[in-house]
Amino acid sequence: MEHLELFFKAIFIDNMVFATFLGMCSYLAVSKKVSTAVGLGAAVIFVMAITVPLNWLLDQYLLQEGALSWLGEEYADYDLSFLSFIMFIATIATMVQLVEIIVEKFSPSLYNSLGIFLPLIAVNCAILGGSLFMQSREIPTLGLAFNYGISSGIGWFLAILAIAAIREKIRYSNVPAPLRGLGITFIITGLMAIGFMSFGGMLTGGDEKEETTETASIEVVAPSQESSITEEVETVVDSTTINEPQIIE
Template identity: 85%
Template sequence: MEHIELFFKSIFIDNMVFSVFLGMCSYLAVSKKVTTAVGLGAAVIFVLAVTVPLNWLLDQYILQPGALKWLGAEYAEYDLSFLSFIMFIATIATMVQLVEIIVEKFSPSLYNSLGIFLPLIAVNCAILGGSLFMQSREIPTLGLALTYGVGSGIGWFLAIVAIAAIREKIRYSNVPPALRGLGITFIITGLMAIGFMSFGGMLTGGGDEEEEKPATEASIKKEEVKPATKEIVAENTNTNQE
């Protein structure tokens, strides 16, 4: 259940584009055609699915304070957390280079259409943001880290494919000259962000509120019983004295 909840939250509620506005450069530049957007979105899914679990392992066994205790008791006090950015970016750059080689080998047309934006995945803030959010939220297991990475990648994929499909159709619309281009794109992005925010009510049910209500009612009843108990004790004491 925890995996499913984290998966859908990372796609809709904590969407990299519509929630924290990461990866906007590639989102705006490569979203003119659906085919190109699909290729880049698939590459982002792969990179996030690989780098987030790898960076989780680095964080757990190397970077956190005391993470090196597996090497021996003398290393238990070491704190390498200041190397987080360097290690995370090195992992991301390695995976992006692997993706670039694979895309160039099996799909030269997609490689040419993506152009400079494929190697720029290495500095895409959405990719680094996935690893940093994983670290800041203290995701406890490798499985949850993988779930979060895949979900975040799918969320970014949906965002760029959706805006690419809209931008292809909007070419045939009568858009005011002042809003053509990035102007109408930003407006549509804002409206899409509002739509994705609506999923928050579906994925954060009222289970917690229902659990809190009995506890609140019980505490109220205890407060009502305590004064009554004190009055009874006082009356018994007065009777005994008489």
């Protein structure tokens, strides 16, 4: 259940584009064609699925305070958290180079269409944001870190795929001149963000249900207390004698 909740939250509610507006440069520049958006989105999923778990391992066994205790007691007080940015970016850059080599080998047309934005994945703030959010949220296990990496990548993939499909159709629409290009794209992105954020109510409904149940239980207990108080009052009244006034004829 925890894995499923994290999966849907990372895709819809905490979407990298619509919730935190990370990776907007590639999102706007490579979303003119669906084919290009699919290629870049798949590359982002691959990179995040590998880098987030790797950076989790680095954070747990190297960077956190006391993470080096496995080397011995004399290393238990070391804190290398100040190296987080450097280590995370190094891991991301290595994986991006691997993706670039694979894409160039098996799909030269996609490699040419992505152009400079494929190597720029290394400095894509959405990729680094996934690792930093993983660290700040203190994800406890490697499995959850892998889940978060894949789901965050899928969320970014859905965002760029949706806006690319809309932008292909909107070419044939009569858009007002001042809004053509990035203007209407930002408006559509804002409307899509509202739609994605609306999924938050679906995943938080259980908490509201529990609160309603607790309130109902309190209301059930209250009448029983009132009835006991009423019985005590009637008992006191019966035990006392009330002198009725005498009628003088």
